[in-house]
Amino acid sequence: MVASAHDPSRLLSAIIDSSDDAIISKNLNSIITSWNKGAEKIFGYTAQEAIGQPVTILIPEDRADEEPSILSRIRRGERIDHYETVRRTKDGRLLDISLTVSPIRDEHGTIIGASKIARDITEQRLIQNKLRESEEQYRVTLASIGDGVIATDEQGGVTFMNAVAETLTGWKKEEALGKPLEAIFCIVNEFTRAPVENPVAIVLRKGVVVGMANHTMLIARDGTERPIADSGAPIRETGNGTLRGVVLVFRDVTESRIAEMATQRLAAVIESSDDAIISKNLDGIITSWNKGAESILGYSSSEAVGKPITLLIPPERRSEEREIMAKLRTGERIQHFDTVRVTKNGKEIDVSLTISPIKDLSGQITGASKIMRDISERKQIERDLREAKQQLQTRAEDLENKVRERTARLQEMVTELETFSYSVSHDLRAPIRAIQQYADILAEDYGDKLDDQGRAYLKRITSSTTRLDALIRDVLTYSRVVRSDVRFEPVDTERLVREIVEQYPNFQAPHAEIEIESPLLPITGHEAFLTQCLSNLIGNAVKFIAPGQTPHVRISTERRGGMVRIYVQDNGIGIDPRDLDRIFGMFERSAPEQKYEGTGIGLSIVRKAVERMNGKLGVESELGKGSLFWIELTGAEVK
Amino acid sequence: MRPILLVEDNKDDVLFIKRAMEKAGIVNPLHVASDGKEAIEYLEKIIADSSMAGHPLPALVLLDLQLPCVRGMDVLKWIREQAALRTLIVIIHSSSHLDIDIAEAYRLGANSFLVKAPASAELTRMMKLIKEYWLELNASASDEAGKSV
Numbered sequence: 161m162v163a164s165a166h167d168p169s170r171l172l173s174a175i176i177d178s179s180d181d182a183i184i185s186k187n188l189n190s191i192i193t194s195w196n197k198g199a200e201k202i203f204g205y206t207a208q209e210a211i212g213q214p215v216t217i218l219i220p221e222d223r224a225d226e227e228p229s230i231l232s233r234i235r236r237g238e239r240i241d242h243y244e245t246v247r248r249t250k251d252g253r254l255l256d257i258s259l260t261v262s263p264i265r266d267e268h269g270t271i272i273g274a275s276k277i278a279r280d281i282t283e284q285r286l287i288q289n290k291l292r293e294s295e296e297q298y299r300v301t302l303a304s305i306g307d308g309v310i311a312t313d314e315q316g317g318v319t320f321m322n323a324v325a326e327t328l329t330g331w332k333k334e335e336a337l338g339k340p341l342e343a344i345f346c347i348v349n350e351f352t353r354a355p356v357e358n359p360v361a362i363v364l365r366k367g368v369v370v371g372m373a374n375h376t377m378l379i380a381r382d383g384t385e386r387p388i389a390d391s392g393a394p395i396r397e398t399g400n401g402t403l404r405g406v407v408l409v410f411r412d413v414t415e416s417r418i419a420e421m422a423t424q425r426l427a428a429v430i431e432s433s434d435d436a437i438i439s440k441n442l443d444g445i446i447t448s449w450n451k452g453a454e455s456i457l458g459y460s461s462s463e464a465v466g467k468p469i470t471l472l473i474p475p476e477r478r479s480e481e482r483e484i485m486a487k488l489r490t491g492e493r494i495q496h497f498d499t500v501r502v503t504k505n506g507k508e509i510d511v512s513l514t515i516s517p518i519k520d521l522s523g524q525i526t527g528a529s530k531i532m533r534d535i536s537e538r539k540q541i542e543r544d545l546r547e548a549k550q551q552l553q554t555r556a557e558d559l560e561n562k563v564r565e566r567t568a569r570l571q572e573m574v575t576e577l578e579t580f581s582y583s584v585s586h587d588l589r590a591p592i593r594a595i596q597q598y599a600d601i602l603a604e605d606y607g608d609k610l611d612d613q614g615r616a617y618l619k620r621i622t623s624s625t626t627r628l629d630a631l632i633r634d635v636l637t638y639s640r641v642v643r644s645d646v647r648f649e650p651v652d653t654e655r656l657v658r659e660i661v662e663q664y665p666n667f668q669a670p671h672a673e674i675e676i677e678s679p680l681l682p683i684t685g686h687e688a689f690l691t692q693c694l695s696n697l698i699g700n701a702v703k704f705i706a707p708g709q710t711p712h713v714r715i716s717t718e719r720r721g722g723m724v725r726i727y728v729q730d731n732g733i734g735i736d737p738r739d740l741d742r743i744f745g746m747f748e749r750s751a752p753e754q755k756y757e758g759t760g761i762g763l764s765i766v767r768k769a770v771e772r773m774n775g776k777l778g779v780e781s782e783l784g785k786g787s788l789f790w791i792e793l794t795g796a797e798v799k
Numbered sequence: 800m801r802p803i804l805l806v807e808d809n810k811d812d813v814l815f816i817k818r819a820m821e822k823a824g825i826v827n828p829l830h831v832a833s834d835g836k837e838a839i840e841y842l843e844k845i846i847a848d849s850s851m852a853g854h855p856l857p858a859l860v861l862l863d864l865q866l867p868c869v870r871g872m873d874v875l876k877w878i879r880e881q882a883a884l885r886t887l888i889v890i891i892h893s894s895s896h897l898d899i900d901i902a903e904a905y906r907l908g909a910n911s912f913l914v915k916a917p918a919s920a921e922l923t924r925m926m927k928l929i930k931e932y933w934l935e936l937n938a939s940a941s942d943e944a945g946k947s948v
Binding site for chain 2: 591594629
């Protein structure tokens with residue numbers, strides 16, 4: 161305000177005097193030159209008392225330096241607006257003052273003093289302080305709320321945000337202030353990821369409170385995503401209700417979402433389980449019933465819930481329920497209890513039950529959860545398996561019986577064969593013996609009544625019967641070698657050979673010379689078989705000798721690895737090389753029959769006996785130079 | 800003179816044995832039983848009529864094994880089961896030379912086992928030996944001793 165001291169206008173004077181503000185003028189020496197009623201009221205000095213006094217009477221000592229700086233600014237022609245400071249009244253009170261100081265110029269424009277308009281703002285200050293305090297209180301309150309709070313002005317610019325909001329958005333309050341809310345509070349739909357309209361925008365548009373929105377995902381400054389629940393409310397001016405901004409409150413629901421999802425997942429698991437999952441209270445009343453229960457037991461959830469669990473228990477198993485409940489009350493869990501339950505249509509099914517007590521937060525047992533698995537199929541498989549096993553056993557028994565039968569039949573056949581051999585031996589040989597003896601008797605008692613021709617015929621009868629008897633005996637021996645059980649035991653070859661030689665007079669001098677190359681190595685075999693082999697071989701060796709010669713037989717052994725070869729070497733007539741291959745065959749003879757008696761079975765018996773003792777045999781021979789027969793059998797430890 | 804009991808079903812063998820015994824000089828009366836049943840009946844009768852002087856126990860029994868009806872082994876077994884016949888001399892005369900038969904015969908209490916000879920000269924020799932050994936040399940238990948056991 162520019163005033164002129166030389167303008168004596170009454171109006172102006174009246175305005176000045178009627179102002180509540182103190183309107184004071186001073187010269188450049190800081191001497192007060194005018195003083196209105198307002199000044200008198202505020203500072204306590206009358207115009208008379210004040211005019212002519214230095215203005216410093218109003219300035220507290222600690223602010224004494226203000227006046228020179230104000231003066232120097234005035235001298236430069238500057239105006240000072242609403243300069244808030246403190247001044248002192250006549251009675252020494254300090255007042256909050258708002259000063260507006262303007263230079264006063266003369267008609268030439270020279271600055272000659274200053275006018276001051278001082279307003280007492282003590283009360284205003286007080287109110288302001290109170291307001292600030294209250295504001296601070298709200299601020300602290302908002303800051304300390306567990307939820308995020310962001311306030312905006314009516315344009316949607318951020319005016320406030322608390323610490324939680326800072327954390328959740330990743331924005332510092334200082335950075336966020338004044339920015340549009342969309343920049344700070346970026347939200348998308350949790351599932352579609354489509355941007356969601358900001359609640360502030362809705363509030364600004366509709367002017368109403370917007371409630372918690374579901375499935376909202378807040379994307380923080382660093383990209384972190386958090387499910388949140390948010391709401392917005394309008395801030396209205398007191399009195400006229402003008403919309404001044406919006407307050408947004410939001411909360412991180414990650415934790416509760418996890419819990420919720422877990423619950424949902426659990427519910428899904430229960431619903432999708434093939435097992436029946438049923439809960440009941442301690443009175444045995446069904447309290448929940450899943451899809452599995454529905455499909456296994458036939459009752460729908462609405463049919464089953466509220467009904468006693470005994471609905472599912474066959475009458476003869478009712479006592480089970482009491483035992484189960486008694487166990488549950490002790491907190492015990494029942495695992496894989498196989499039993500039988502009844503479905504809605506009365507069918508009994510095999511089930512496996514696992515029952516656990518349900519406890520409330522205080523640990524009190526309030527009921528039980530039952531997991532029931534339909535094991536009809538398993539039981540059926542078990543039954544099938546048992547049946548199959550039974551069948552298998554029956555079959556095995558059948559088989560055993562068959563084996564027994566066959567063995568018995570085989571045994572019978574063997575017995576029959578033995579009986580047959582026995583009767584061959586007895587019944588066949590008896591008539592031969594009779595023929596022989598009748599021939600003998602004829603020769604003895606009636607020989608002198610026959611001529612030479614007759615006696616020759618009798619001799620032919622005798623030699624034929626002798627040969628037939630030998631043949632039968634050899635066939636029997638052969639068949640015995642074929643079918644006897646073979647026992648393997650160590651055999652003292654040398655002892656055996658000596659016994660054989662002792663037993664047959666024609667193996668001894670002067671009929672033959674048998675040379676034993678001691679010690680003969682022992683073998684493992686069947687002694688009776690080996691006896692048969694060696695007596696046959698030695699028998700052949702002494703038999704097939706050129707007329708006039710004495711048989712010379714040499715018996716020796718040789719170790720060949722784990723085997724022992726027994727050699728029987730003679731000085732006999734030898735074997736035609738053409739016959740070597742077939743001499744071990746049945747009824748095969750090499751030597752001419754008329755010269756050498758024999759059945760042609762002896763070597764077959766040897767071959768069969770050696771084969772049955774898992775051995776080998778062979779012969780080396782040259783006509784006129786004798787033969788070397790050998791048999792090779794498993795060796796034995798020398799006793 | 801105590802008889803000899805020949806248990807033999809083969810008529811030829813009976814003939815040969817009779818002839819060989821004659822040749823060997825055995826003069827004991829020969830009673831021939833042509834099967835096991837007959838032999839047992841004969842012996843049973845002797846036991847029953849033992850007081851009668853006309854039926855003394857045989858000096859020995861020549862027993863074939865292959866017999867119709869009751870087998871030789873069963874006859875032997877029966878004989879040894881009779882208290883009166885426990886010491887009766889029983890000689891097996893068989894065409895079998897099987898170890899199993901020989902062992903079984905001795906187990907059942909045979910006194911000797913002879914394999915039937917293939918030629919008449921050998922049979923005659925066998926009978927001579929029987930005469931010399933069993934009828935002359937060997938001291939057998941008396942009837943009374945036999946019965947008292």
